[in-house]
Amino acid sequence: MAQINPDFAKELKEYGALDFNACYNCGNCTAVCSLSDKDNSFPRKMIRLSVLGLEDELQTSLDPWLCYYCGECSETCPQNTDPGELMMSLRRYLTSKYDWTGLAGKLYTSKVWEFGSIIFLAAVILVLFIFFHGPMTTELTAEGGVKLNTFAPWKQVEIGDWIMAGLLSFFLLSNIFNMYLKIIGRRKEIKIPLKLYFKEFWKVILHFATQLQFSKCNTQISNKKFELSTYWIIHLFLMTSYVIMFILIVVFLGWFQTDNIYAWWHPQRLLGYYATIGLTVGVIYFFISRLKKSQEKTKHTHVTDWTFLVLLFLSTITGILVHIFRIYGMPYPTYYMYVFHLMVLFPMLMIEVPFSKWSHLAYRPFAIYFNNVISAAKKIKK
Ligand code: SF4
Ligand code: SF4
Numbered sequence: 001m002a003q004i005n006p007d008f009a010k011e012l013k014e015y016g017a018l019d020f021n022a023c024y025n026c027g028n029c030t031a032v033c034s035l036s037d038k039d040n041s042f043p044r045k046m047i048r049l050s051v052l053g054l055e056d057e058l059q060t061s062l063d064p065w066l067c068y069y070c071g072e073c074s075e076t077c078p079q080n081t082d083p084g085e086l087m088m089s090l091r092r093y094l095t096s097k098y099d100w101t102g103l104a105g106k107l108y109t110s111k112v113w114e115f116g117s118i119i120f121l122a123a124v125i126l127v128l129f130i131f132f133h134g135p136m137t138t139e140l141t142a143e144g145g146v147k148l149n150t151f152a153p154w155k156q157v158e159i160g161d162w163i164m165a166g167l168l169s170f171f172l173l174s175n176i177f178n179m180y181l182k183i184i185g186r187r188k189e190i191k192i193p194l195k196l197y198f199k200e201f202w203k204v205i206l207h208f209a210t211q212l213q214f215s216k217c218n219t220q221i222s223n224k225k226f227e228l229s230t231y232w233i234i235h236l237f238l239m240t241s242y243v244i245m246f247i248l249i250v251v252f253l254g255w256f257q258t259d260n261i262y263a264w265w266h267p268q269r270l271l272g273y274y275a276t277i278g279l280t281v282g283v284i285y286f287f288i289s290r291l292k293k294s295q296e297k298t299k300h301t302h303v304t305d306w307t308f309l310v311l312l313f314l315s316t317i318t319g320i321l322v323h324i325f326r327i328y329g330m331p332y333p334t335y336y337m338y339v340f341h342l343m344v345l346f347p348m349l350m351i352e353v354p355f356s357k358w359s360h361l362a363y364r365p366f367a368i369y370f371n372n373v374i375s376a377a378k379k380i381k382k
Pocket of ligand 1: 022025027029044047077079080
């Protein structure tokens with residue numbers, strides 16, 4: 001028998017949900033949502049399950065991940081129930097349920113945990129630098145640049161990078177496996193032929209790289225179309241920049257953190273500039289749209305959304321300053337800024353990638369993949 005959690009509404013409000021109990025089931029949101037079809041009243045089904053507190057059904061559903069928050073449903077709701085924001089809150093809630101460590105739930109629902117973890121991880125980096133940094137030489141390279149690798153040899157930094165990347169991958173992949181168990185693995189009524197998992201896997205890569213699900217929100221209003229396309233393009237620019245920067249610092253650190261000063265057209269600089277511009281443009285765009293509350297999806301901002309943007313902004317700015325100080329031969333500002341840069345970057349990656357905002361970028365493509373696998377299996381059964 002289905003388990004009902006009478007306190008569910010209260011719990012979900014901690015993840016950002018508004019007053020969804022006001023829903024009187026009129027169906028306007030389902031009528032406008034492009035994801036609705038005859039088998040799925042999208043997003044009304046999620047609203048009903050949330051109102052009833054049916055957690056098991058919610059935790060085995062992929063619907064919150066298929067929604068790209070176009071906001072059409074929220075605009076048409078006569079009760080101001082804000083179904084789009086409910087779907088967003090459910091994504092945060094599900095992230096905490098997939099996470100076996102329990103950290104995601106704590107980070108989403110407690111400011112003490114959120115800010116305490118950032119301070120703790122930043123302090124770890126500071127302590128490591130206090131005890132293990134190399135000489136702070138004021139001698140410059142032949143090209144007039146700072147000898148950053150004397151102060152922070154890339155081989156040592158790379159060891160830390162690899163440990164961090166291993167931890168991030170372990171937590172994120174084990175949480176995705178947990179998601180799989182909830183959605184498919186532990187449900188006896190779902191039988192998937194093995195070959196379907198392989199056949200459909202390319203969709204994880206496609207949707208991770210393009211976030212293509214956005215295009216399903218096909219509003220007819222031209223202003224809104226432009227707004228959504230802009231959002232998608234900037235989101236894509238930000239995400240590709242984030243991924244490029246992550247690969248540069250984790251896989252190619254020896255090539256990226258060099259004391260050489262290359263010409264501006266060198267691939268090392270061009271990739272760095274692409275990622276830096278993408279991160280800067282993205283962060284500014286999302287800051288402004290959240291401050292202006294100009295779109296449905298930016299009307300309500302959870303504290304973790306701000307934290308992510310602030311950490312990303314600080315990581316980008318400090319990275320730019322390290323670059324400027326280094327190539328213009330300013331040793332002490334380079335060294336101090338480099339430490340500060342890592343004090344921001346490390347918590348941002350450790351918290352956001354496996355447990356918070358960034359993990360949504362991984363859960364979405366997997367949700368689409370699982371959804372396709374389940375649909376294909378149902379077709380074979382018929
Ligand atoms: S439009 Fe609002 S009131 Fe109507 S079903 Fe959707 S959420 Fe409920
Ligand atoms: S935000 Fe858009 S995609 Fe999501 S449920 Fe509402 S109408 Fe559907």
